[in-house]
Amino acid sequence: MNDRRFRACEHLRRPADFQRVYDRRRSVSDEQLIVYARDNDLPYNRLGLSVSRKFGGAVQRNRMRRLFREAYRLTKHTLPTGLDLVLIPRTREEPSLAALMETMPKLITQVSKKLAKDQQKEKS
Numbered sequence: 001m002n003d004r005r006f007r008a009c010e011h012l013r014r015p016a017d018f019q020r021v022y023d024r025r026r027s028v029s030d031e032q033l034i035v036y037a038r039d040n041d042l043p044y045n046r047l048g049l050s051v052s053r054k055f056g057g058a059v060q061r062n063r064m065r066r067l068f069r070e071a072y073r074l075t076k077h078t079l080p081t082g083l084d085l086v087l088i089p090r091t092r093e094e095p096s097l098a099a100l101m102e103t104m105p106k107l108i109t110q111v112s113k114k115l116a117k118d119q120q121k122e123k124s
Contacts, residue, residue, distance in 0.1 A: 037108070047069070
């Protein structure tokens with residue numbers, strides 16, 4: 001069975017880590033979610049969540065974070081590794097867990113392919 005825990009080392013916490021991901025300027029999005037990514041040269045992904053105050057008070061923002069974390073935790077075994085990811089919700093409506101579990105892997109795979117293409121360009 002796959003290890004589905006979300007360990008402390010898999011969290012992006014420091015503002016400098018978030019800024020490095022944003023500075024890489026690689027993102028994909030759909031109607032529910034924006035995903036920023038950069039390579040991290042680690043055998044696992046690290047996840048950061050950015051939920052602004054426009055989503056409501058602390059209770060609503062924390063609920064949104066928990067939902068996104070859970071969707072990531074349940075799908076991380078299907079995702080490419082070696083990425084720092086920042087997830088940003090787009091709409092105030094809280095998406096369902098099933099919808100997030102469907103869209104998150106698609107977007108993370110797309111951004112991973114973009115990063116791989118960038119690496120190919122840099123090598124040639």
